Amino acid sequence: MPEPSSEPSPELVNDTIFGRILRGEIPCDQVYADERCLAFRDVVPQAPVHILVIPREHLVSLAEASEQHEQLLGHLLLVAARVAQQEGLEGFRTVINSGAEAGQTVFHLHVHVIGGRSLAWPPG
Numbered sequence: 001m002p003e004p005s006s007e008p009s010p011e012l013v014n015d016t017i018f019g020r021i022l023r024g025e026i027p028c029d030q031v032y033a034d035e036r037c038l039a040f041r042d043v044v045p046q047a048p049v050h051i052l053v054i055p056r057e058h059l060v061s062l063a064e065a066s067e068q069h070e071q072l073l074g075h076l077l078l079v080a081a082r083v084a085q086q087e088g089l090e091g092f093r094t095v096i097n098s099g100a101e102a103g104q105t106v107f108h109l110h111v112h113v114i115g116g117r118s119l120a121w122p123p124g
Ligand code: AMP
Pocket: 017, 028, 040, 041, 042, 043, 044, 045, 052, 096, 097, 103, 104, 105, 106, 107
């Protein structure tokens, strides 16, 4: 019999606020969930609709993704489009901030889905 691993599971070491949401330790305003991801409303919305789509797997940022995440990343984008449709958005923007310099503040990959007003370009 192999010795039980003393390594904590990746889920347990996910000390980000989104890790806590995934473990049910803090509430969220959920709009969609499946076996691979969760989508919920941002607490500081930047537009009438502002939803975050996050993988259940702890991936720090897009920069950490590898080929093994190809299907998961595609799934997150399809879910982003699905929740935008669910919200009745005709147009919407998806944003993935990668790294502090790009404005990432929560180090668990997330796709912002923003809409419900006209959006300027270029972004800040
Ligand atoms: P980013 O700056 O790209 O890392 O985005 C992190 C986002 O998470 C911000 O838009 C925050 O408003 C949002 N956020 C932080 N804590 C929570 C929370 N507990 N529930 C929902 N959204 C949150």
